[in-house]
Amino acid sequence: MTPKTLISPSVKWMILSLSTMTFGAGFVFPFYLIFIKEMSGNFTEFGIAFGLFTLFFTYLNRLFNSSSERYGRKAFLLAGTWGTAFLFLLFPIVSSVWQIYVLQIALGTFGAMQKTSKAFIADMTEGNQRGELIGRYHFGGSLFSGAAVIVGGVLIDFFTLDLIFYLGSFVVFFSGLMLIPVKESRVTS
Amino acid sequence: MRKRFWVGGILLYSAALTASVLIWLSASEPLIASDVNRLMSGRVHGIVSVKTTADIAAALDKAKKKNLKIAISGARHSQGGHSFYDGAIILDMTKYNQILQLDPVNKIIRVQSGATWGDIQEHIHPHGLSIRVMQSSNIFTIGGSISANVHGRDLHEGLLIDTIESFRLMISDGRIIQVSRTENAEWFPLVIGGYGLFGVVLDADIRLTDDQTYVERTIPLSVEQFPDYFIEHVKDNPDVRLTVARLSTAPSSFLQEMYLMNYEKTALPLPTNSPALEEERAVELTKFLFNLSRKFDWGKNVTWSLQKRLFASETGTIVSRNIAMRPEIQFLEYRDVQRTDILQEYFVPLDRFVPFVVGLGELVLENRLNLVNITVRYVPKNEEALLSYAREESFAIVLLFNHKRSPREISHIERATQEMVDLALQHGGTYYLTYQLFPTDAQLNAAYPKAISFFVLKKKLDPDLLFMNEFYARYAR
Numbered sequence: 238m239t240p241k242t243l244i245s246p247s248v249k250w251m252i253l254s255l256s257t258m259t260f261g262a263g264f265v266f267p268f269y270l271i272f273i274k275e276m277s278g279n280f281t282e283f284g285i286a287f288g289l290f291t292l293f294f295t296y297l298n299r300l301f302n303s304s305s306e307r308y309g310r311k312a313f314l315l316a317g318t319w320g321t322a323f324l325f326l327l328f329p330i331v332s333s334v335w336q337i338y339v340l341q342i343a344l345g346t347f348g349a350m351q352k353t354s355k356a357f358i359a360d361m362t363e364g365n366q367r368g369e370l371i372g373r374y375h376f377g378g379s380l381f382s383g384a385a386v387i388v389g390g391v392l393i394d395f396f397t398l399d400l401i402f403y404l405g406s407f408v409v410f411f412s413g414l415m416l417i418p419v420k421e422s423r424v425t426s
Numbered sequence: 427m428r429k430r431f432w433v434g435g436i437l438l439y440s441a442a443l444t445a446s447v448l449i450w451l452s453a454s455e456p457l458i459a460s461d462v463n464r465l466m467s468g469r470v471h472g473i474v475s476v477k478t479t480a481d482i483a484a485a486l487d488k489a490k491k492k493n494l495k496i497a498i499s500g501a502r503h504s505q506g507g508h509s510f511y512d513g514a515i516i517l518d519m520t521k522y523n524q525i526l527q528l529d530p531v532n533k534i535i536r537v538q539s540g541a542t543w544g545d546i547q548e549h550i551h552p553h554g555l556s557i558r559v560m561q562s563s564n565i566f567t568i569g570g571s572i573s574a575n576v577h578g579r580d581l582h583e584g585l586l587i588d589t590i591e592s593f594r595l596m597i598s599d600g601r602i603i604q605v606s607r608t609e610n611a612e613w614f615p616l617v618i619g620g621y622g623l624f625g626v627v628l629d630a631d632i633r634l635t636d637d638q639t640y641v642e643r644t645i646p647l648s649v650e651q652f653p654d655y656f657i658e659h660v661k662d663n664p665d666v667r668l669t670v671a672r673l674s675t676a677p678s679s680f681l682q683e684m685y686l687m688n689y690e691k692t693a694l695p696l697p698t699n700s701p702a703l704e705e706e707r708a709v710e711l712t713k714f715l716f717n718l719s720r721k722f723d724w725g726k727n728v729t730w731s732l733q734k735r736l737f738a739s740e741t742g743t744i745v746s747r748n749i750a751m752r753p754e755i756q757f758l759e760y761r762d763v764q765r766t767d768i769l770q771e772y773f774v775p776l777d778r779f780v781p782f783v784v785g786l787g788e789l790v791l792e793n794r795l796n797l798v799n800i801t802v803r804y805v806p807k808n809e810e811a812l813l814s815y816a817r818e819e820s821f822a823i824v825l826l827f828n829h830k831r832s833p834r835e836i837s838h839i840e841r842a843t844q845e846m847v848d849l850a851l852q853h854g855g856t857y858y859l860t861y862q863l864f865p866t867d868a869q870l871n872a873a874y875p876k877a878i879s880f881f882v883l884k885k886k887l888d889p890d891l892l893f894m895n896e897f898y899a900r901y902a903r
Contacts, residue, residue, distance in 0.1 A: 319435065326446040395717055399450060403443070410439050417432055 247419045248361050252370065254415035255354055256378025258318055261408030263382030264389050265325060268401050272328065276337050286341045293345030298352050310357040311421050317350030318413040325406035329399035361422060461502050466896060468512040476522045482596055482626050489515050495894035498622040500540065500570030505769060506863045507896025508621045514894055517626065519569050525549045526629055533634040534591060539569030539627040547748055556637040556747045558589040564752055569627045574860045575619030575811045577822065579668040584808045585816060587618045593630035598892040602628065616883055619811035623884050623893050639696050640667060640689035640750055642743045647684045653779045665691045668750055673800040676730035677723045681787040687737060689750050696746055719798050720828040768827040768839060773805060773820040774855035785849045793842040799826040812880050815856045840864040863900045870901055
């Protein structure tokens with residue numbers, strides 16, 4: 238076990254940011270599937286929309302992770318987080334399937350950018366810290382998103398699905414702000 | 427750089443958030459036309475926001491040149507595609523809403539068809555005048571109300587058709603004709619209650635009445651007591667003006683408890699400084715209660731007992747007719763992706779009310795329908811419109827169901843509706859055409875024996891079928 242004092246504030250803030258991001262996105266995610274189904278007239282269009290996301294996410298994941306070596310991981314992480322926040326703002330106002338396709342591609346792209354977070358954590362922590370650290374902080378985030386999904390469902394029933402996108406967007410944007418105190422560094426071990 | 431970067435990010439995000447919300451609020455589902463409850467929708471050629479008569483003429487011209495259809499929409503609260511048609515040009519009449527002229531001596535107002543009852547109320551209230559017949563809410567347009575030949579809560583007035591003196595109509599060849607009981611009289615019973623299939627109503631002359639002072643009175647009754655009480659104490663009582671009854675949908679008193687709300691004439695004068703018309707109060711609270719009723723049986727119990735207490739406490743309240751005719755409706759606004767509110771209205775002869783309600787209860791339970799709200803009003807016999815639903819003096823029973831929008835669930839309620847229509851027909855009643863297209867052709871013809879001649883006359887007066895909607899497409903042969 239690693240004593241807590243060894244965790245730098247940068248790491249703390251970054252993992253907090255990631256947990257908040259998980260929370261915000263986790264809040265939106267299950268309902269966003271219903272939204273896509275609603276917008277697309279049939280399961281074919283739903284499949285295309287969802288497949289586009291996965292394809293771009295997977296392909297760009299590789300690209301971004303390798304280029305983050307050169308340009309810095311924080312830039313990618315922030316771009317991915319804020320990009321997602323901006324995209325969520327578009328969901329309530331789109332009206333046709335092709336717009337959904339475009340959004341899905343963009344969402345896959347920004348999602349892939351965020352995945353530099355893993356390498357980022359690895360950079361900033363020592364081998365024996367990582368597992369416990371990530372586990373500890375993500376525990377809180379995931380617990381909250383579980384509760385948030387339940388609350389989200391009730392909110393949608395009483396208001397609209399669109400509200401969830403706005404709430405989610407705000408939380409995700411806020412998680413980006415939590416990256417302010419994060420300084421990029423590499424622990425070499 | 428650092429600080430400026432983050433502040434810039436926050437500002438940019440705030441701007442984007444504001445823009446998104448503004449766009450979202452003003453979005454009006456472009457090119458997808460639907461009813462307010464999104465039960466039916468269609469991809470249309472375009473939506474023309476009509477502001478002048480020339481706009482209408484231009485749209486008709488364009489439709490003829492491009493071989494398109496015209497559908498006419500107002501507040502879009504019909505639920506059977508009466509206000510749109512696949513691939514058609516939709517005339518959105520809501521901005522064509524000028525009050526043209528008020529004759530306070532003869533109590534007649536001339537308004538453009540996109541004006542709402544609310545617009546008229548605001549205009550005539552300072553003159554001490556009031557509307558004779560309108561729906562229980564004032565958000566509907568005059569054109570839409572004429573097309574559905576609506577009825578209201580005033581016992582001593584008939585249907586809307588009774589209060590219409592005349593109107594101007596733009597017909598398929600582009601001409602504007604004046605229609606009244608004496609001029610172009612054959613159009614009168616077709617256009618009123620004709621769902622926009624004969625032309626575009628431009629403006630109408632509507633007869634008004636005096637604003638009066640009423641006192642509210644609430645009478646709790648059982649379903650069995652209601653018809654006799656109504657016939658003995660209400661129907662021919664000249665003092666009772668507006669009346670509406672509510673039937674419980676709460677499991678604890680399902681289709682057993684009722685209360686009747688009367689607005690009775692008093693000798694008290696109108697408040698001298700005729701207060702401004704009130705806006706809706708406590709919309710959010712009512713909306714919340716209504717949502718509880720949609721969702722939960724206990725919500726229905728709570729709402730029913732609150733309603734009873736609230737209305738009982740209002741007994742003795744003095745209101746003007748104009749205030750009484752501005753009831754709340756905003757709380758009914760409902761946007762759920764998966765479910766929708768389904769409205770239906772049945773008309774049954776007064777002496778068939780009890781057996782109809784008993785049969786209705788069985789059908790609702792058998793089909794496990796989520797029945798949220800029921801109101802009962804009185805409709806006198808009136809057969810002036812060709813598609814008249816009031817072939818006999820009746821009770822008009824409005825049902826509000828909350829139902830899933832999935833195709834399977836819709837076909838479930840379609841079958842259940844056909845059973846309810848059969849029930850109404852068995853009791854010598856009818857159903858209202860303004861709602862879903864669920865009833866079969868045979869049911870339509872049984873409830874509206876003149877439907878066949880209505881469709882024949884439509885083809886005669888609009889041979890190219892320029893004016894078109896989903897209702898016509900579904901039933902016309």
